[in-house]
Amino acid sequence: MVIFFSCEMKFPEDWQQPSWHLPINFPIQDETYFFSALVDSNTIYLDSDSTLIILFREDTLKGPNGELVGIDSTFNSYFRIDGLTSPNIEGIEINPIEIEGFDTSFSATMNLNDFGEDFTTANCFPDVILNDMQPISNNFSETIYDANEIELFNSIDSITVIDGLLSVFVFNEFPFEITALKIDMFTANEPIWQVEINNIGENESESRSRPISEVQPLSLKESIYFHYEIIIESQIGNDVCFPGTGWDLNGDFSRSLLVNFDLNFQEIGTIAGNIVEIPYEQDYQVIIPNPNDIWLSGGLLSYGDSINQLNLGLSNNLFTELEIGLKIIELFEFNDSNQNWSESFDWNVALEKGNSREYIISLENSILRPENSENDTLKHLNLIFSGLIPSQDIELNPNISYSFLVDTVLIKPIQLDYINAIFQKMNFASPSIEINDVPEGFEGFSFADVTLDLNIYNQIGVPVNLDMFLAGINDGDTTYVPLKDSIFSPLFVDGYQVGDIVHSNIKMTGTHQYSTWYNNYGVVRQDTILLESSFLDLMNFAPEEIIVGGVTELNGSGTLALNTFVWGDFELKLPLKFKFEEELNIVPLFTTELNPINDESKQQIDNGLVSANLHVNIENHSALAMTLSLLVSTEENYFPHYLDKLISGSLVTNQTIIENNSENDFNLLSSLNIARIEVETLSEDESRALRVIFRDQNLNIVFWVGRIADIIIPEAEDVNSVTGHVIKSGYGEDIIKLSVEKMEWLTTGEKRYSRPMIEFIGTGENPRTLRSTDYLKISSYISIVLDTGGI
Numbered sequence: 001m002v003i004f005f006s007c008e009m010k011f012p013e014d015w016q017q018p019s020w021h022l023p024i025n026f027p028i029q030d031e032t033y034f035f036s037a038l039v040d041s042n043t044i045y046l047d048s049d050s051t052l053i054i055l056f057r058e059d060t061l062k063g064p065n066g067e068l069v070g071i072d073s074t075f076n077s078y079f080r081i082d083g084l085t086s087p088n089i090e091g092i093e094i095n096p097i098e099i100e101g102f103d104t105s106f107s108a109t110m111n112l113n114d115f116g117e118d119f120t121t122a123n124c125f126p127d128v129i130l131n132d133m134q135p136i137s138n139n140f141s142e143t144i145y146d147a148n149e150i151e152l153f154n155s156i157d158s159i160t161v162i163d164g165l166l167s168v169f170v171f172n173e174f175p176f177e178i179t180a181l182k183i184d185m186f187t188a189n190e191p192i193w194q195v196e197i198n199n200i201g202e203n204e205s206e207s208r209s210r211p212i213s214e215v216q217p218l219s220l221k222e223s224i225y226f227h228y229e230i231i232i233e234s235q236i237g238n239d240v241c242f243p244g245t246g247w248d249l250n251g252d253f254s255r256s257l258l259v260n261f262d263l264n265f266q267e268i269g270t271i272a273g274n275i276v277e278i279p280y281e282q283d284y285q286v287i288i289p290n291p292n293d294i295w296l297s298g299g300l301l302s303y304g305d306s307i308n309q310l311n312l313g314l315s316n317n318l319f320t321e322l323e324i325g326l327k328i329i330e331l332f333e334f335n336d337s338n339q340n341w342s343e344s345f346d347w348n349v350a351l352e353k354g355n356s357r358e359y360i361i362s363l364e365n366s367i368l369r370p371e372n373s374e375n376d377t378l379k380h381l382n383l384i385f386s387g388l389i390p391s392q393d394i395e396l397n398p399n400i401s402y403s404f405l406v407d408t409v410l411i412k413p414i415q416l417d418y419i420n421a422i423f424q425k426m427n428f429a430s431p432s433i434e435i436n437d438v439p440e441g442f443e444g445f446s447f448a449d450v451t452l453d454l455n456i457y458n459q460i461g462v463p464v465n466l467d468m469f470l471a472g473i474n475d476g477d478t479t480y481v482p483l484k485d486s487i488f489s490p491l492f493v494d495g496y497q498v499g500d501i502v503h504s505n506i507k508m509t510g511t512h513q514y515s516t517w518y519n520n521y522g523v524v525r526q527d528t529i530l531l532e533s534s535f536l537d538l539m540n541f542a543p544e545e546i547i548v549g550g551v552t553e554l555n556g557s558g559t560l561a562l563n564t565f566v567w568g569d570f571e572l573k574l575p576l577k578f579k580f581e582e583e584l585n586i587v588p589l590f591t592t593e594l595n596p597i598n599d600e601s602k603q604q605i606d607n608g609l610v611s612a613n614l615h616v617n618i619e620n621h622s623a624l625a626m627t628l629s630l631l632v633s634t635e636e637n638y639f640p641h642y643l644d645k646l647i648s649g650s651l652v653t654n655q656t657i658i659e660n661n662s663e664n665d666f667n668l669l670s671s672l673n674i675a676r677i678e679v680e681t682l683s684e685d686e687s688r689a690l691r692v693i694f695r696d697q698n699l700n701i702v703f704w705v706g707r708i709a710d711i712i713i714p715e716a717e718d719v720n721s722v723t724g725h726v727i728k729s730g731y732g733e734d735i736i737k738l739s740v741e742k743m744e745w746l747t748t749g750e751k752r753y754s755r756p757m758i759e760f761i762g763t764g765e766n767p768r769t770l771r772s773t774d775y776l777k778i779s780s781y782i783s784i785v786l787d788t789g790g791i
Contacts, residue, residue, distance in 0.1 A: 298369030
């Protein structure tokens, strides 16, 4: 039996590779952000319960056992100011005038070739050349001085020489006689010397001079003009010379007539001209000694013979009369028209030349006070000496010095009928409080609690007014909260004795000021004042600096007793307990670097990606609810907390937005050559940015910042409603599906950087307190599923 089996085999046209889904996880962020990072060594501290507080304490005013502030043994002499330094005041000094290049010598020469013939062939000079020869003349000038180099003068009319010599030397090398040489000298068309020398034979010399003396002075302009004339009459030579007779030159054809002028000016007598204007002003500060820490601010100068005087010695050795003025900036006289002490002290005198004078200037019945404000301390007397030599036509001797001298300035003791005084130690001029290291965007909150506690202990029996302020400074703007009150004083009329101590306490809370006076038996007075400007308003001004300052003034009649003092202390305490009235953003400074992936891994993800999810786990150990935005960027140093405020347009269009939110970001972007900003918004919420692209002038992408996801984080699970402290952390987790675009951001061969942007949700009227133990822990990773069939 034969059995056959058969089957038909069909091969598939395309082989199908088996595939399965491969899950892969990779981390994004695992960071814990503690609020203790706000603590610094200057102003922000930890309270005993770990609450963050701003604390400033100052004990500048000491008691009797420390640095004394008050009326001590030096106060008896305070109405009299002795030992004022006599200043040395510089005057006017004009040194002798030096005129450069005044003496001069020069020559004028006439050579054989000047006769217009070539004498080398015949080797003789024909006498026929001299027949009916016309006189030879020439003119030239010589600058004697440059008027512009003499700085004291605007212009010079003339310089008079009183010692010197004008001389002329003539030497004739020609073989014939010079019949006459005439020389005329002029300055500004005025003749100064005329010379005529006759019959100068061959190889003969002649000289003439004109002495200059006080009897025969010479007045010169800037230049001297010279005119000379040479006369040679017909003569018959002794030698044969074609075409007749003449003089044999014996091969010497360089013969000449030399005329040398020598102007020697030994001494200048005067310079006449128009001098420049010469102003004079000398300032001098005379230190006013102040005993201890009490500073004079003014007073009325008493009448008296040996007090309140200024002795002044002046000498005028100039070439003209001088008007001298003296002002004392801090001295005022009574103005009858205005009926007040507003007339500035101004003394003037005209001192004729060649004279010295002594002046006694009375300062009595004048008010001594600072120039600008009567409340300033008076530390100096400012003396201003002034004068003016006007521009004028004058004649002066340049060989001597001219001067104006302040020979003596003697300030007699100052005696005051009454004084105005500032107790310097009562100014409470405290160091400024700077809140440093606050993350950008940490504004828009309201403090819920603030206290200033001020204690003043007073032994001085005079009513004292306290005029202080607290000032907050932010970006050049200042807001003030006044602190005004009268301090309890142990007045004699109330039965107190010297040395009794009374105590004033002033407390300021957010809106009220509480004042309490104490004596040895208890409370004397209590007042409550509603502050004109809320103390909380000052703190909620978000100041960069807090300044506590002001003055205290003695005001009214009382007893100034020796060895009575004022001292005290104050404390400013600001718990970081506040309200968020609206959302605010902060971005921590810590950056997470996302490592790039290799090209092979990226290609596998691109080809086989099935899904991608962002997994976020959060522990919130703070009393603040918030929205956390995970940001990714190609730029490590720029994660703006105001990302959602930027608009599409030029960098300049966004300048106000950037500068209102950051002090340095606009300069950073400018340094990166950013020209345009392009904002891509979320499809479901156009008020929030998906990605912000920063381009240069050529629209090339420089970098971008993108939002991976927003995660809503509830506040801690259990919060103390009174203190605002966290009892139990809150936890949250979320899984967010990532788009292909966002996966492209994260799966790249280039570096990426990540930071969280935290948007705090408003607390309403419920205050929240920050403690050093509060933190926010964020863990995140991305899970992706790849289809191996696509790899």
